[in-house]
Amino acid sequence: MTASWLLDGLVAALVLGAAAWTLAAPTAVAAVVGFLGFGLLLTLAWLRLGAAEVAMAEAAIGVAATGVILLLAVVRLRGGAETVSAAMPGRGMVAAAGLLAGAVGLALALAVLALPDPAPGxxxxxxxxxxxxxxxxxxxxxxxxxxxxxxxxxxxxxxxxxxxxxxxxxxxxxxxxxxxxxxxxxxxxxxxxxxxxxxxxxxxxxxxxxxxxxxxxxxxxxxxxxxxxxxxxxxxxxxxxxxxxxxxxxxxxxxxxxxxxxxxxxxxxxxxxxxxxxxxxxxxxxxxxxxxxxxxxxxxxxxxxxxxxxxxx
Incomplete structure (x- = not known):
C-alpha cells in the first residue's frame, strides 16, 4: 500500500510540475515539449485510476494529434518570432490561468469525492x-x-x-x-x-x-x-x-x-x-x-x- 501511494504521489507531483513548466516555458518550442510531457504523465495518471479508455484517448488525442497541431504551429511561426513574443501572455495572466485551472481541478475533485459509493447510474x-x-x-x-x-x-x-x-x-x-x-x-x-x-x-x-x-x-x-x-x-x-x-x-x-x-x-x-x-x-x-x-x-x-x-x- 505504501509503495502504491508513493507512486501515485510521484505521478501527481510530476503532472503538476509539467503543467507549471508548460505555463512558464520561455519559448514556444519549450511549451510544446512541456505540453507533450504533461499529456504523457496524464495518461499514466489515468491508467493508475483504472480508466484505460480515457488514458488511450488522452494519449491519442491529447498527445499525438494535438502535439502535431502545436508542432505545426511552431514550424509555421518560426519566421515571426517578434509577433509570437508580442502575443505571449504576461506573468500575471499566466498566474491567473494557473489559479483558475487549480480552482476548477479542486472543484471537480470535491464533486467526485461527494458522489455516493457506488455512484448512481x-x-x-x-x-x-x-x-x-x-x-x-x-x-x-x-x-x-x-x-x-x-x-x-x-x-x-x-x-x-x-x-x-x-x-x-x-x-x-x-x-x-x-x-x-x-x-x-x-x-x-x-x-x-x-x-x-x-x-x-x-x-x-x-x-x-x-x-x-x-x-x-x-x-x-x-x-x-x-x-x-x-x-x-x-x-x-x-x-x-x-x-x-x-x-x-x-x-x-x-x-x-x-x-x-x-x-x-x-x-x-x-x-x-x-x-x-x-x-x-x-x-x-x-x-x-x-x-x-x-x-x-x-x-x-x-x-x-x-x-x-x-x-x-
Whole structure:
C-alpha cells in the first residue's frame, strides 16, 4: 500500500510540475515539449485510476494529434518570432490561468469525492446486456448499443467541420492542395522522428482501432494516431497532402458516416428499428462500421490539421 501511494504521489507531483513548466516555458518550442510531457504523465495518471479508455484517448488525442497541431504551429511561426513574443501572455495572466485551472481541478475533485459509493447510474444494466452485441469491451458495447445515434451525428459533424475549413479557401484554389509545402528535413530531431515513428504508429493505431471491440481502444483513438503519424511526416516534408478534389480523399472522409447510416437502415429491415443491430449479424456489422469510421476519423483529423487549400492541384 505504501509503495502504491508513493507512486501515485510521484505521478501527481510530476503532472503538476509539467503543467507549471508548460505555463512558464520561455519559448514556444519549450511549451510544446512541456505540453507533450504533461499529456504523457496524464495518461499514466489515468491508467493508475483504472480508466484505460480515457488514458488511450488522452494519449491519442491529447498527445499525438494535438502535439502535431502545436508542432505545426511552431514550424509555421518560426519566421515571426517578434509577433509570437508580442502575443505571449504576461506573468500575471499566466498566474491567473494557473489559479483558475487549480480552482476548477479542486472543484471537480470535491464533486467526485461527494458522489455516493457506488455512484448512481445505469452501468450495471448496460454491462448485463453487453453480450447482445457480441462485444467484450463494455465501453464499446454502450457506445454502439445505446449511443449509436450520437456517434452517427458526431461522424457527420466531423465531415461538416472539414467542409467548413475547406470553405475558407478562395475560389481560385478550391479543389487544390491544403496546407503549406514544408521543406524536406534531411537531418535533426524532426527528420529522425518522422522516419522512425510512423511505421510503428500505423501498426499501433490500427491495432488500437481493431482491439476496441474487446479491450480499451476504438476508432477515435486509432484514427487520431494514424492522423498524427501522417502529420508528423508532412511537417518533416516527407509527404504532401493530396488535393481535396481527389476522389479517394473524399471517399475516405465519408466512408464512416456512410457505413454507419447503411447499418442503421439495415436495422430497420432486419431488426427492431433504425440503428438496431440484427442479433445474427451484430458483431460483423459493428466491425465493418468501426473500420470505416477509423478511416474517416484519420482522414478528417489530418485534413483539419492541414487546413484549407493553399495551392492549385
Amino acid at each position: 445505469l452501468a450495471a444494466e448496460a454491462l448485463a446486456r453487453r453480450g447482445e452485441a457480441g462485444l467484450g469491451n463494455p465501453v464499446a458495447a454502450v457506445l454502439t448499443g445505446y449511443r449509436g445515434l450520437d456517434r452517427l451525428l458526431e461522424s457527420v459533424a466531423l465531415v461538416l467541420a472539414v467542409l467548413a475549413v475547406w470553405s475558407m479557401a478562395p475560389d481560385r484554389r478550391w479543389g487544390g492542395i491544403p496546407g503549406p509545402r514544408f521543406p524536406r528535413q534531411e537531418d535533426g530531431p524532426l527528420a529522425l522522428l518522422a522516419r522512425l515513428l510512423p511505421p510503428v504508429g500505423i501498426v499501433v493505431g490500427t491495432y488500437i482501432a481493431w482491439v476496441g471491440s474487446e479491450a480499451p481502444g476504438g476508432t477515435v483513438q486509432g484514427g487520431a494516431i494514424l492522423a498524427a503519424m501522417w502529420g508528423l511526416a508532412w511537417v518533416a516534408g516527407i509527404v504532401q497532402p493530396p488535393a481535396i478534389a481527389s476522389r479517394p480523399v473524399r471517399l475516405a472522409l465519408v466512408a464512416g458516416p456512410a457505413a454507419f447510416l447503411l447499418a442503421g437502415l439495415a436495422g430497420m429491415a432486419l431488426a427492431e428499428g433504425f440503428l438496431a443491430w440484427p442479433p445474427a449479424f451484430a458483431r460483423p456489422l459493428i466491425l465493418l462500421v468501426e473500420a470505416a469510421m477509423t478511416l474517416s476519423v484519420a482522414a478528417a483529423l489530418a485534413l483539419l490539421v492541414a487546413g484549407p487549400p493553399e495551392r492549385a492541384a
